[in-house]
Amino acid sequence: MSIKVAVTGATGYAGGEVLRLLLAHPEVEIGALTGASTAGTRFGQHQPHLLPLADRIVAETTPENLAGHDVVFLALPHGASGAVAAQLPDDVLVIDCGADHRLESAADWTTYYGSEHAGTWPYGLPELIVGEESRQREVLPGVRRIAVPGCNVTAVTLGLQPAVAAGIVESADLVAVLANGFSGAGKALKPHLLAAEGLGAASPYGVGGVHRHIPEILQNLRHAGADEATISFTPTLVPMARGILATATARLASHATSEVVRDAYDAVYADEPFVHVLPEGQWPTTAAAIGANTALIGVTVDDRAGRLVTVTAIDNLVKGTAGGAIQSMNLALGLPETTGLTTIGVAP
Numbered sequence: 001m002s003i004k005v006a007v008t009g010a011t012g013y014a015g016g017e018v019l020r021l022l023l024a025h026p027e028v029e030i031g032a033l034t035g036a037s038t039a040g041t042r043f044g045q046h047q048p049h050l051l052p053l054a055d056r057i058v059a060e061t062t063p064e065n066l067a068g069h070d071v072v073f074l075a076l077p078h079g080a081s082g083a084v085a086a087q088l089p090d091d092v093l094v095i096d097c098g099a100d101h102r103l104e105s106a107a108d109w110t111t112y113y114g115s116e117h118a119g120t121w122p123y124g125l126p127e128l129i130v131g132e133e134s135r136q137r138e139v140l141p142g143v144r145r146i147a148v149p150g151c152n153v154t155a156v157t158l159g160l161q162p163a164v165a166a167g168i169v170e171s172a173d174l175v176a177v178l179a180n181g182f183s184g185a186g187k188a189l190k191p192h193l194l195a196a197e198g199l200g201a202a203s204p205y206g207v208g209g210v211h212r213h214i215p216e217i218l219q220n221l222r223h224a225g226a227d228e229a230t231i232s233f234t235p236t237l238v239p240m241a242r243g244i245l246a247t248a249t250a251r252l253a254s255h256a257t258s259e260v261v262r263d264a265y266d267a268v269y270a271d272e273p274f275v276h277v278l279p280e281g282q283w284p285t286t287a288a289a290i291g292a293n294t295a296l297i298g299v300t301v302d303d304r305a306g307r308l309v310t311v312t313a314i315d316n317l318v319k320g321t322a323g324g325a326i327q328s329m330n331l332a333l334g335l336p337e338t339t340g341l342t343t344i345g346v347a348p
C-alpha cells in the first residue's frame with residue numbers, strides 16, 4: 001500500500017514532527033509540504049533534521065496543492081484549520097493537530113478560544129475510555145476527520161482516567177501541575193520564549209482556571225465516567241526543548257487502597273502498546289519519553305493527604321501530537337495501530 005500524505009504547517013514544530021515520523025512509516029509516500037510565510041523557499045532551510053526532504057520547496061496552503069492526497073495533516077495555528085478543511089473532499093482523511101475540532105461544546109470553545117466554533121470531529125486519543133468496556137480506538141476505523149488532542153490533555157487524561165473510571169477518586173477534586181518544554185509553544189517568536197527569559201527560569205502560565213486545555217480534559221474525563229469533574233490546572237514552562245511531566249492528584253474515595261488503585265491502572269493499560277505503568281516506587285522522567293510514542297505513568301497513594309498521586313511523562317511532539325496523530329491515522333486506514341511508531345526513546 002502507498003498512502004499519499006500532505007502536511008500543512010510543515011515548517012512548524014508539529015508539522016516537522018509529523019514528517020519525521022512519517023519518514024519511518026512503511027506505508028506512506030510524502031507529497032505536498034505546505035506553509036504560509038515560507039512558501040516558495042527550500043524546505044531544508046526550515047527543518048534541517050529532515051534530510052530526505054531538504055530539497056523540496058514549501059508550497060502555499062491551497063486546495064490545489066493539497067489535491068490528490070489520501071491523507072492531509074493540518075498543523076496550523078488555532079482558527080486556521082476550519083477554513084482549510086472545508087475546502088478538502090469528504091473522502092480524504094484530514095487529521096487536525098490543532099484545537100479547532102476537539103471540543104464537543106461550542107459554548108466551551110467560545111469561552112476558552114473566543115472565536116466561532118469550527119465543529120467537532122472524532123477525537124484522536126485511541127486509549128480514551130468511552131464507556132465501561134469501550135475505548136476511542138473503536139470509533140476511529142473508517143473515519144475521514146480526526147481531531148488530535150492537546151498535548152497537556154493527553155498527559156493529564158491518561159494519568160487520571162483509570163481512577164476516574166473506577167470511581168476511586170472524587171472527580172470534583174482534581175489538581176494537575178505540569179512542567180512543559182518550550183516546543184509546546186510553537187516556533188513563532190514570542191518574548192517569553194527568548195533564551196534570556198526562559199533558560200534560567202521555571203515560569204507558570206495560563207494560571208487560575210483559564211488555560212484552554214481545561215474544557216478538553218473535563219470532556220475526556222466525563223467520557224471516562226466522571227459525573228461532575230473539576231480540575232485546577234497549572235502548566236509551567238521549564239528550560240527543556242521537549243517533554244511534559246504532568247503531576248495529577250485527586251482526593252481518594254474511602255475504599256481506595258493502594259492495591260485497588262494499582263489494579264485499576266493495570267486493568268486499563270495492561271494491553272496498551274503506548275501506555276506504560278511503572279512499578280510501585282518508580283517515577284517517569286521526560287527524558288525517558290523523548291522521541292517515543294509513549295506515555296509513562298507512575299502512580300501511588302498518599303495516605304496522609306488522602307490523595308491519589310499520578311505522574312505522567314510524554315514527549316509533547318510525539319505522543320502529545322504527531323505520534324498520536326499517526327496512531328489514529330493507522331486506525332482510520334485499517335493499518336495495525338502501531339505501524340511506523342516506536343516506544344524507544346532517545347535519553348539522555
Ligand SMILES: NC(=O)C1=CN([C@@H]2O[C@H](COP(=O)(O)OP(=O)(O)OC[C@H]3O[C@@H](n4cnc5c(N)ncnc54)[C@H](OP(=O)(O)O)[C@@H]3O)[C@@H](O)[C@H]2O)C=CC1
Nearest residue numbers: 009011012013014035036037038075076098184186187188
Ligand atoms: N508544538 C506542540 O507541542 C503542539 C502543537 N499542537 C498544535 O499544532 C498546531 C501547530 O503548532 P506548532 O507546530 O507548534 O506551531 P508553529 O508556530 O511551530 O508552526 C506553525 C505552522 O503553521 C504555518 N502557518 C501559520 N499560519 C498559517 C496559515 N494561515 N495558513 C497556512 N499555514 C500557516 C506556518 O507556516 P510558515 O512557517 O510558512 O509561516 C508553520 O508551518 C497548533 O494548532 C498547535 O496548537 C498540538 C499539540 C502539541
Ligand SMILES: CC(=O)N[C@@H](CCC(=O)OP(=O)(O)O)C(=O)O
Nearest residue numbers: 098099150151180181184185235
Ligand atoms: C509550552 C506551551 O506553551 N505549551 C502549550 C501547548 C499547547 C499545545 O500544543 O496544544 P494545542 O494544540 O492545544 O495548542 C500550552 O500549554 O498552551
